[in-house]
Each structure stands twice: as structure tokens, then as C-alpha cells.
Amino acid sequence: MTFAGRTVVHGIGLRVPSGTFFGLVGPNGAGKTTSLSMATGLLRPQAGTVRVFGVDLWRDPARAKAMLGVLPDDLALPERLTGREVLTYLGLLYGMDKQVVAERAQELLALLGLLEAERTPVAGYSAGMRKKIGLATALLHGPQLLVLDEPFEAVDPVSAATIRAILRRFVDSGGSVVVSSHEMALVERLCDHVAVIVDGKVAAAGSLHQIRGAGSLEDAFIRLAGAENTVTGGLSWLSS
Numbered sequence: 001m002t003f004a005g006r007t008v009v010h011g012i013g014l015r016v017p018s019g020t021f022f023g024l025v026g027p028n029g030a031g032k033t034t035s036l037s038m039a040t041g042l043l044r045p046q047a048g049t050v051r052v053f054g055v056d057l058w059r060d061p062a063r064a065k066a067m068l069g070v071l072p073d074d075l076a077l078p079e080r081l082t083g084r085e086v087l088t089y090l091g092l093l094y095g096m097d098k099q100v101v102a103e104r105a106q107e108l109l110a111l112l113g114l115l116e117a118e119r120t121p122v123a124g125y126s127a128g129m130r131k132k133i134g135l136a137t138a139l140l141h142g143p144q145l146l147v148l149d150e151p152f153e154a155v156d157p158v159s160a161a162t163i164r165a166i167l168r169r170f171v172d173s174g175g176s177v178v179v180s181s182h183e184m185a186l187v188e189r190l191c192d193h194v195a196v197i198v199d200g201k202v203a204a205a206g207s208l209h210q211i212r213g214a215g216s217l218e219d220a221f222i223r224l225a226g227a228e229n230t231v232t233g234g235l236s237w238l239s240s
């Protein structure tokens with residue numbers, strides 16, 4: 001993908017095996033969000049293909065997207081609607097049965113602790129609440145593959161535990177999850193497969209065990225992404 005003449009993602013080739021929990025990690029600006037946007041139909045790639053369970057996403061988007069649940073980095077929401085209204089609106093837009101939408105919305109809002117904000121339009125949601133309603137929209141239609149861009153960012157520990165449990169159950173029942181995250185410990189805890197993206201390319205991909213080797217994922221990340229930054233000089237103005 002090239003933005004204004006600058007190529008930021010160079011032919012990323014990744015395969016997410018069915019039933020896996022796949023972590024995408026990489027330094028800031030490495031191209032994770034750009035790659036996930038291209039993989040989920042939000043950004044048209046200038047070359048290459050995306051297949052969701054064999055369906056070409058860019059040739060048959062409706063069929064591919066029916067299997068996909070996506071939490072984009074910067075989710076645009078209908079700001080004046082409450083969480084329940086957002087879910088109802090999207091569910092009906094997807095062509096789902098009204099009763100099914102109502103039941104799932106209730107269950108998701110309760111699980112994610114959003115019932116207390118029943119009357120709050122999403123414009124008044126906190127960053128973590130926005131993540132949670134975004135996750136609910138990704139789950140609502142019962143996808144087979146979830147692609148979540150930093151789903152735990154700004155989420156409190158109790159909600160994070162709930163989200164981990166939801167995702168774990170999803171994978172245990174045959175679903176596949178792709179998450180991008182900067183939290184190496186979380187990725188190590190959740191994911192069985194990992195790809196490290198550096199400078200718009202896949203620096204390493206494979207099972208968690210293969211990528212981290214004998215050390216931690218953080219060690220592998222630092223090794224693949226470049227030398228550890230140490231602040232040796234400068235910033236003298238920072239100390240009083």
C-alpha cells in the first residue's frame with residue numbers, strides 16, 4: 001500500500017489457520033492497521049488478494065464480510081444512538097431477525113457492562129466503552145473470523161477479562177481471531193500464532209513457540225524490530 005508516493009506495506013503474505021488465535025504485533029507505524037484494513041475490506045489494496053475461508057473479499061465482499069467480524073482502529077459509530085440502538089440498527093441493516101437482534105444486543109450489553117449506560121448516546125462513551133460497543137458490533141452477526149485492531153486498548157481489567165473469555169470461547173468453538181496489540185504479555189497469554197510486522201513487511205510469522213523461541217515474545221519483538229532504544233543523552237531539560 002502506497003500513501004502519497006510512500007510505500008508503507010510491501011506485499012504482506014499471512015495465512016491464519018482456521019481455529020487459531022492469531023496475534024499481529026509490530027512497532028508504531030509498522031503497517032498493522034493498514035494491513036488489517038486491507039484484509040477486512042476497509043482499504044483497497046493496490047495489489048494482491050484477500051481470502052476469507054476461500055472467498056475473495058474484494059470480488060465477493062458481501063459473502064466474505066458475512067463471515068467476518070471487524071473492530072477497526074478508528075471505529076466510526078452513529079454518535080447520537082445509544083449502544084442498544086447501534087446494535088439494533090446494525091443488526092437490522094445486516095438483515096437479521098428483529099427478535100434475534102434484541103436478544104443478542106441484551107446479552108452483549110450485559111456481558112460487556114454497558115447496561116448502566118443504557119441512556120447514553122455513544123458520543124458520550126469513554127474510550128474503553130467505545131471499544132466494547134465496537135466489539136459487540138463485531139460479534140452481533142455471529143461471524144466465523146474476528147479481526148480486532150487493538151481490542152484491549154483503554155479497556156479496564158474486569159472488562160478485559162470478560163473480552164478474553166468471550167474470545168477464548170469463540171476460538172474453542174471453532175472460530176478464528178486475529179488481534180493486533182502492543183501488549184506482548186497479553187499476546188503471549190492469548191495467541192497460539194503470531195506475526196511480527198516491521199517496516200511494512202512480515203519479519204517473522206509462525207506459532208508462538210516458534211517466534212519466541214527460548215525467550216519471551218518481547219525479547220523476540222525487540223530482536224526483530226531493531227535494537228532496544230536507550231536514552232543516553234539529551235532531555236536534560238526534563239529533570240529539575
Ligand SMILES: Nc1ncnc2c1ncn2[C@@H]1O[C@H](COP(=O)(O)OP(=O)(O)OP(=O)(O)O)[C@@H](O)[C@H]1O
Nearest residue numbers: 003004008026027028029030031032033034035182
Ligand atoms: N491514510 C494515510 N495516509 C498517509 N499515511 C498513512 C495513512 N494511513 C497510514 N499511514 C502511514 O502508514 C504507516 C503505517 O501505519 P499503520 O497505522 O498501519 O501502522 P500501525 O502498525 O498500525 O501503527 P500503530 O502501532 O502506531 O498503531 C505509518 O507510517 C502511517 O503514517
